Amino acid sequence: AQKVTQAQTEISVVEKEDVTLDCVYETRDTTYYLFWYKQPPSGELVFLIRRNSFDEQNEISGRYSWNFQKSTSSFNFTITASQVVDSAVYFCALSEEKTSGSRLTFGEGTQLTVNP
């Protein structure tokens, strides 16, 4: 069975601080995908990134960066120079690949609060 663990339930930082959200996953599949979604206070789920299991290159997108390490089964998310608008719940998710559709397993989420 697949499992995603986000051990940090809540994180509070002051604006401009860097913050890292941790994600650890478990799967028996050799081919899988990892995702991060953002859920702002308005409630919608916003896709941030998808990473496949064969690509361990780190990715940077503006102030966001992701560190994927298969050796430790982790896919951590760092926000550099955080802003108040980054306040949201962030979910890490794992997808198994099936011919009958991809099913996502979500972590419980990390509530990030960025204070001015």
Added chain:
Amino acid sequence: NAGVTQTPKFQVLKTGQSMTLQCAQDMNHNSMYWYRQDPGMGLRLIYYSASEGTTDKGEVPNGYNVSRLNKREFSLRLESAAPSQTSVYFCASTWTGTQYFGPGTRLTVL
């Protein structure tokens, strides 16, 4: 291009009542999904449809039924609502392996 749409946005039911949550996508995606989100928890898969005409159970299917009416529409039905089904329900569709979500339906069962 509206993406994934859900109706209604809010709903209050009494125990035992039935209702159908509607989901539609205009992106010509094959796969569609229904999740529920409870406080302090991530999303859990209720049912999904890999393609038109097929549906499969997810992690928490009890108390729900689904219909994939056509490629665009995937509905979720509660036949006899229970307080334990109070939750926020999200519909999603998949394009090249990435799921895109609707805005959600907040359901309260009294």
